[in-house]
Amino acid sequence: MTTNASTSTVPAPVVTIDGPSGSGKGTIAKLLADKLGFSLLDSGALYRLTALAALNAGAHLEDELAVAKIAANLDIRFAIAGGEVSAVLAGEDVSRDIRMERVSMAASKVAALPAVREALLQRQRDFRALPGLVADGRDMGTTVFPDAPVKVFLTASAEERARRRFDQLQGRGVSVSLRDLLEDIRARDDRDMNRAASPLAPAEDAVVLDSTDIDIDGVLQKVLELVQKNIS
Ligand SMILES: Nc1ncnc2c1ncn2[C@@H]1O[C@H](COP(=O)(O)OP(=O)(O)OP(=O)(O)O)[C@@H](O)[C@H]1O
Numbered sequence: 001m002t003t004n005a006s007t008s009t010v011p012a013p014v015v016t017i018d019g020p021s022g023s024g025k026g027t028i029a030k031l032l033a034d035k036l037g038f039s040l041l042d043s044g045a046l047y048r049l050t051a052l053a054a055l056n057a058g059a060h061l062e063d064e065l066a067v068a069k070i071a072a073n074l075d076i077r078f079a080i081a082g083g084e085v086s087a088v089l090a091g092e093d094v095s096r097d098i099r100m101e102r103v104s105m106a107a108s109k110v111a112a113l114p115a116v117r118e119a120l121l122q123r124q125r126d127f128r129a130l131p132g133l134v135a136d137g138r139d140m141g142t143t144v145f146p147d148a149p150v151k152v153f154l155t156a157s158a159e160e161r162a163r164r165r166f167d168q169l170q171g172r173g174v175s176v177s178l179r180d181l182l183e184d185i186r187a188r189d190d191r192d193m194n195r196a197a198s199p200l201a202p203a204e205d206a207v208v209l210d211s212t213d214i215d216i217d218g219v220l221q222k223v224l225e226l227v228q229k230n231i232s
């Protein structure tokens, strides 16, 4: 028997970065993608866009089939300008809208619906292209890209994550209480970890990185080491 090596296709390498809210996934994913020249998938943005589209359509967020239909038919694109990625829904830049609190809460609800997750699965996989992809979310390493050669589960204490979010919002001139943020982070952790569909959990072959006492550059270096070891 002979094999024809020239016809075999090697899938683009994927680095998955999963973890709880505020652990630094988005920050590290963007820096890493820039450094490696890889594409970037912010899967949370897809759940946020679904939530916003459902709210705009007046859909009931518990109506799984209606929200799944909205997810399957999303008219979205991600535009890059000046190194920043913006989310465009039906031709309108909604990058700020999808970060609003009411959309965050709605995203967390629609993300718990199995039919919505199923509707967004192939759309996420379609981001995989050469020379590679960095994908951040909750189930990138467990469900969406189970064959990824590098899987990171990035975490930090809830207190540290609330402090980081507090600083981030204060920097934007948004007034919030640290106690409310901590409560919100704990509630989202609970929902993300305890839902039946693709709950937040490290893949068996993920490397768990606790960034509570490591700065952004330190985390980036550790992830780059994993990439150098596992992706040629
Ligand atoms: N290792 C770190 N040390 C200090 N601050 C950090 C670290 N990593 C991220 N941050 C800061 O924490 C904040 C939250 O980070 P980021 O938005 O990347 O988290 P996330 O995990 O993507 O959150 P979400 O899932 O809610 O989108 C940002 O202000 C970021 O600059």
Ligand SMILES: Nc1ccn([C@H]2C[C@H](O)[C@@H](COP(=O)(O)O)O2)c(=O)n1
Pocket (backbone or CB within 6 Å): 021, 043, 044, 045, 047, 048, 104, 107, 108, 109, 111, 112, 136, 137, 138, 139, 140, 188, 192
């Ligand atoms: N792969 C993913 C990505 C995100 N979610 C959920 C988790 C949040 O409730 C919401 C928004 O995510 P964020 O932008 O804060 O990362 O979507 C998920 O279930 N699976």
